[in-house]
Amino acid sequence: xxxxxxxxxxxxxxxxxxxxxxxxxxxxxxxxxxxxxxxxxxxxxxxxxxxxxxxxxxxxxxxxxxxxxxxxxxxxxxxxxxxxxxxxxxxxxxxxxxxxxxxxxxxxxxxxxxxxxxxxxxxxxxxxxxxxxxxxxxxxxxxxxxxxxxxxxxxxxxxxxxxxxxxxxxxxxxxxxxxxxxxxxxxxxxxxxxxxxxxxxxxxxxxxxxxxxxxxxxxxxxxxxxxxxxxxxxxxxxxxxxxxxxxxxxxxxxxxxxxxxxxxxxxxxxxxxxxxxxxxxxxxxxxxxxxxxxxxxxxxxxxxxxxxxxxxxxxxxxxxxxxxxxxxxxxxxxxxxxxxxxxxxxxxxxxxxxxxxxxxxxxxxxxxxxxxxxxxxxxxxxxxxxxxxxxxxxxxxxxxxxxxxxxxxxxxxxxxxxxxxxxxxxxxxxxxxxxxxxxxxxxxxxxxxxxxxxxxxxxxxxxxxxxxxxxxxxxxxxxxxxxxxxxxxxxxxxxxxxxxxxxxxxxxxxxxxxxxxxxxxxxxxxxxxxxxxxxxxxxxxxxxxxxxxxxxxxxxxxxxxxxxxxxxxxxxxxxxxxxxxxxxxxxxxxxxx
Numbered sequence: 001x002x003x004x005x006x007x008x009x010x011x012x013x014x015x016x017x018x019x020x021x022x023x024x025x026x027x028x029x030x031x032x033x034x035x036x037x038x039x040x041x042x043x044x045x046x047x048x049x050x051x052x053x054x055x056x057x058x059x060x061x062x063x064x065x066x067x068x069x070x071x072x073x074x075x076x077x078x079x080x081x082x083x084x085x086x087x088x089x090x091x092x093x094x095x096x097x098x099x100x101x102x103x104x105x106x107x108x109x110x111x112x113x114x115x116x117x118x119x120x121x122x123x124x125x126x127x128x129x130x131x132x133x134x135x136x137x138x139x140x141x142x143x144x145x146x147x148x149x150x151x152x153x154x155x156x157x158x159x160x161x162x163x164x165x166x167x168x169x170x171x172x173x174x175x176x177x178x179x180x181x182x183x184x185x186x187x188x189x190x191x192x193x194x195x196x197x198x199x200x201x202x203x204x205x206x207x208x209x210x211x212x213x214x215x216x217x218x219x220x221x222x223x224x225x226x227x228x229x230x231x232x233x234x235x236x237x238x239x240x241x242x243x244x245x246x247x248x249x250x251x252x253x254x255x256x257x258x259x260x261x262x263x264x265x266x267x268x269x270x271x272x273x274x275x276x277x278x279x280x281x282x283x284x285x286x287x288x289x290x291x292x293x294x295x296x297x298x299x300x301x302x303x304x305x306x307x308x309x310x311x312x313x314x315x316x317x318x319x320x321x322x323x324x325x326x327x328x329x330x331x332x333x334x335x336x337x338x339x340x341x342x343x344x345x346x347x348x349x350x351x352x353x354x355x356x357x358x359x360x361x362x363x364x365x366x367x368x369x370x371x372x373x374x375x376x377x378x379x380x381x382x383x384x385x386x387x388x389x390x391x392x393x394x395x396x397x398x399x400x401x402x403x404x405x406x407x408x409x410x411x412x413x414x415x416x417x418x419x420x421x422x423x424x425x426x427x428x429x430x431x432x433x434x435x436x437x438x439x440x441x442x443x444x445x446x447x448x449x450x451x452x453x454x455x456x457x458x459x460x461x462x463x464x465x466x467x468x469x470x471x472x473x474x475x476x477x478x479x480x481x482x483x484x485x486x487x488x489x490x491x492x493x494x495x496x497x498x499x500x501x502x503x504x505x506x507x508x509x510x511x512x513x514x515x516x517x518x519x520x521x522x523x524x525x526x527x528x529x530x531x532x533x534x535x536x537x538x539x540x541x542x543x544x545x546x547x548x549x550x551x552x553x554x555x556x557x558x559x560x561x562x563x564x565x566x567x568x569x570x571x572x573x574x575x576x577x578x579x580x581x582x583x584x585x586x587x588x589x590x591x592x593x
Contacts, residue, residue, distance in 0.1 A: 057304070057350075058305070058345065058571070060572070063311070067310070072289070073289045082279060093119070096268075097110065097114065097126045108149075108152050111127050117269065118248055118253075118256075134156075147186055148189040149192075154169075155244075169193075169210055178213075179210070194211070195242055196210070202534055244532075245561045246562075247322070248555075250584070252277060256589060274591055274592070284314075284585060287331065288310075291331065291335070303342055306350075307342075309338075310338060315584065320556045321458060323548070326458050328395075333454065335388050336453055339384060343416065346381060347419035347423050348423070355375065355378055356423050357420065363382070390405065392408065396462070415444070421444075431503055433511075433512055447484045447556055448477055451470070451480065454552040455470055458552070470545070479532075479538060482527075483531050483535070485505070487528060488564055491563070492504075492567075492568040
């Protein structure tokens with residue numbers, strides 16, 4: 001079947017549209033593998049000389065971080081020390097946001113700048129109020145014929161939950177239904193259109209056309225070298241990754257530097273952004289320093305078969321919930337990610353099938369009385385899982401008056417069963433279809449357990465209704481999980497196949513269709529774009545959970561995009577990840593005197 005003909009079929013069968021409930025139920029019941037003939041005995045080879053087990057090893061590089069250095073991180077930029085300066089600057093910026101103006105474009109640009117400078121956590125309600133005023137004043141007569149203004153307004157309104165029609169872009173099309181050719185001369189407008197196009201929903205043909213048109217024109221403008229250097233930098237930054245997919249703190253780091261080079265900047269806004277960035281950086285330093293001590297004390301950093309990535313795992317939690325007020329999630333969430341990555345490596349690389357079935361059974365029963373049947377490394381990991389879960393449960397009972405352990409243990413079971421299914425595929429030589437792989441892969445991505453933690457660590461009040469809702473893996477969680485799964489596969493599948501892992505999404509599609517690897521990668525990338533469209537729509541719906549959880553779903557997807565953008569940023573950290581983490585944690589801005 002041709003690539004383009006199969007596309008619509010897989011999007012119906014593999015992504016959560018109208019069928020999301022059936023896909024969801026399949027994930028949670030872990031149906032029998034059907035054609036898979038599972039091997040029930042260990043595949044671990046035995047050294048004939050000394051009888052020791054010979055195990056596979058991914059040969060992951062060691063951590064890039066000296067944990068003694070990480071434990072020593074400290075900064076003078078505390079909120080208490082700069083409280084007076086912060087209050088003064090915050091008051092000035094708040095006045096800017098609420099100032100009356102006859103120029104709605106200037107107000108939109110100001111709000112966009114506040115957000116891109118990383119200040120939305122300081123002015124979230126103020127920005128929402130200002131956006132609401134703009135939305136209420138929109139009329140047919142007020143719609144602009146300027147592409148830059150129209151696209152900026154569309155993006156900002158959709159970002160804040162307003163349903164704006166794609167028809168606002170019809171005025172920029174010619175009689176043949178195509179975007180007008182002369183728009184390619186308007187680089188500023190094209191860049192605005194490009195960023196807006198990533199807020200599209202499924203079925204919005206005009207938005208799809210806008211994305212293709214603006215991308216092609218912007219690439220051509222850069223290649224021809226006919227635009228100014230500062231605009232070229234902005235275009236390349238956007239083409240590298242659209243704003244909607246970027247992490248708030250990562251974008252703030254880049255945008256503060258870019259904004260400082262602009263003409264007619266607001267110095268108070270810039271100074272506030274720099275000071276705020278430094279203060280939040282100091283908060284993050286204290287958090288990761290404490291976690292480094294925990295990590296070394298557990299001894300889990302000595303598991304040579306697994307990825308030792310404490311700082312990267314902290315950054316993953318930070319990307320998911322960056323607000324300084326949610327340090328409890330980043331603390332416990334990082335610990336959970338450290339464990340789940342080791343467990344992932346147990347199932348993918350280290351454990352025999354017999355050992356993995358025992359491990360899964362103990363987790364499923366939440367019972368470790370027969371733990372001595374496991375080798376030492378598996379016992380250590382299992383005990384670490386139980387101990388950490390109980391510690392989190394104790395905290396939750398004390399702070400939230402809720403026993404989270406029965407729900408938490410169930411999430412561990414879902415994940416381990418998904419890991420086990422993939423291990424059985426590997427040991428039996430079974431090649432799953434892309435649909436089978438994706439249905440299991442949403443859970444084996446481990447995103448659901450991270451999002452589960454994000455809920456109960458950020459909720460003001462934990463409710464059974466919300467936990468039952470999360471347990472069903474609703475579309476908003478499915479999409480976030482799938483973006484992680486697919487971007488992970490695009491960034492790591494070659495390395496993982498080389499060491500003997502089971503097939504990934506790219507190879508499943510190749511087996512399904514006979515397509516080349518290049519065609520298959522292009523197709524899987526298109527699934528990422530389609531899943532974002534569904535997630536965009538999901539972010540506008542109502543849920544029995546709070547705003548932090550809703551935002552965490554999109555942020556987890558953004559974190560995945562960041563880690564796997566140029567390869568395996570977690571298993572084999574690339575230089576761009578190392579540089580990103582260095583600037584994120586270690587490099588404050590020089591403040592203007």
